[in-house]
Amino acid sequence: MQKVLITGAAGFLGSHLCDRFIKEGFRVIGMDNLITGDLKNIEHLFKLQNFEFYHHDVTKFVHIPGDLDYILHFASPASPIDYLKIPIQTLKVGSLGTHNLLGLAKEKKARILIASTSEVYGDPLVHPQNEDYYGNVNTIGPRGVYDEAKRFQESITMAYHTYHGLETRIVRIFNTYGPRMRLNDGRVVPAFIGQALRGEDLTVFGDGSQTRSFCYVDDLVEGVYKLLFSDYIYPINIGNPDEITIKEFAEEIIKLTNTTQKIIYKELPINDPLQRQPDISKARKILNWEAKIKRTEGMSKTLEYFKKFSKEELARSEHRNFLKN
Template structure:
C-alpha cells in the first residue's frame, strides 16, 4: 500500500513497485495528488486506486505486506494554504497508517523530510542531528507534522515492536512536478521555458542538494526491503547554490531569461545537504543521476507538456 500514491513521488513509487511485480493499492484523496498521475496503471490487474483521506482512515485489506506512507503535501504553496489539513495528514494519517501496518504485521516506511532539520546548524546534516526548527513559523505545519510522524514511528517501535522505518527525503525533482508548487526546480524550468525572469530568492548563495526522482525511489524501495529502522537520509550530497542552479536550468533549457532577485521566504534554510553514509552502508545506495543529466530529462518533460498536442497527457505517461 502506498498512501499519497497519486502525488509526484507516490506515482513514481507506484509505477516502480508494479513494474517490479508487486500487487499495489494506491490511496490518495487527490487534495494535492491527481489520479491522472497513475492513469497508465489503471488497467493493470496488479494495481488498485482507492480514494480515501488518511486523516479519516484507511481501507481494510485482506493482506498487506508493506505500507509506504507518503500522504502529505510537500509543496510550500499547498501547505501554506492548507496548514490544518497538512497537520492532520502528518499526525492522524500517520497513526492510521501505522495501525494498519501493525494489524497486518507489515513493514512500514515513513516518507519524512529534510525539513525536520529546519535551518541546520550542522553541515552536512547527519541523522543524529536534532534540527533547528521554528515550531510556530509559517512552515511549521509541514515541519512539525513530519517531526510528529517520526515520533509516532519510534513510539510504535518501542511500544509494539513495529517493523517501521523512517526515510528523510531531501529535495527531489523530475518529470511529473507541478510548475506552480513553489519548489525551485519546476519554478525555474517553467520560467526559463516561458522566457520569464528566473526568480532567485535572496542573494542566491543558499544551497540545496537535488536528487533525481528515480534515485530517490530506488532508495525508498531498498529501505522497504530491508530491516533498517533509520532515520536514513535520502538525497544527493552534491551541494549547489540556488544562483548556480538557476544558471544550470537556463543552460539546460537553452533560455536567455534574466535573473531577478526576490525576498527570502520566512525560515528559508541557508544550507541543505545530506550526509548519506548510512544509506550507503545500510542500503548499498548512492544516487546515480547527475544534476545536469537530471535537469535535461526534466526540462525535456516540461517542454513536452507545453506542446498543445500533449497538453492532455498525464504526468504518469512519461
C-alpha cells in the first residue's frame, strides 16, 4: 500500500483529496494545524485503518516515520478574509512550509505536488490566462502576501527539481467550489449562498463586470490526481473555462435559491482581478483532462450542502465585509 502525505487535510480541497486517495487504496496521512481547517471535514476518515492525522504546522520541521511515496502540499489560507487576517502565517506556509516539505520529499525520495493558484497571474493583462504568462502582481498590495507566497512556492519547487532532481508537480488552481467550503471564508460562492439563505441582499463589489470561472471540486480533484501521476513537471492550469461576470453569477444564485433579494454594489477592493479564466489547453493535451460538471449541477450540490446549516450557524457566518477571490 503506497503512502501519501496531504497537508491542509482538514481544509476544503485537502479533505476531498484525502477522500480520493483513500478511495484509490492509498494509506493517507493528513496534516493540518487547523488555523482554517475543520476536523469535521475528515472525521468520517478517523475510523479507517489506512488514515491517520497529524495536528502539525508545516512551517515547523516535518517528520514522517517510515517510507513515503507522495506528498500533496495544500496547506495555506486560500480566502482573502483568512490571508488578510493572518498575512505572516500565509507567507510562512508558502515559503518555510514548502521548504520543509521539499526537504522531506528529498529525504524520502517521494514525488511532491505543490498547490499553486491562478492568483500568480494577479490582475491579468492576458486573457484567458495561460501558463506562459508571467502575471501582473502588486508585491506590496493587500493580496501580495498570498500571491507572492505562491509565486515563491513555484520557484523553490522548480529549484529543487533542477538542483536535486526531485520529482515535482505544480498545479495552478482556479476558483473552485463545492461542499465543505466555509460560509464565512470570503470567497464568492459561499458568500452569495450564505447571504441568500439568510435573506440578505447580495453584495457585489465594483460594477459586477469582473469575471470568474468556477470549477466544481470533483473536477479539480480529478485534475490534481492525473497531474500527480503524469510526467509533466511545469505548472499547469486546472479550472473550468466557463467564464461568467460576478453580476450574472449573483443573479444565478438568486434564481437557484428561489429568493427575492436585490443586488447591492460596493467599492471594488484593491488589486481585485477584473478577469479570471483559465486556458486549459495543456491540461487537455497532457492530462486528457477538462472540467465535466456544469455550474448548474455543481451549484445545486453546493446549495444542498449549505442548506444543512442551522439558522444559528448561518447567523454566525454573516459576512465580514468579504472580498471576492
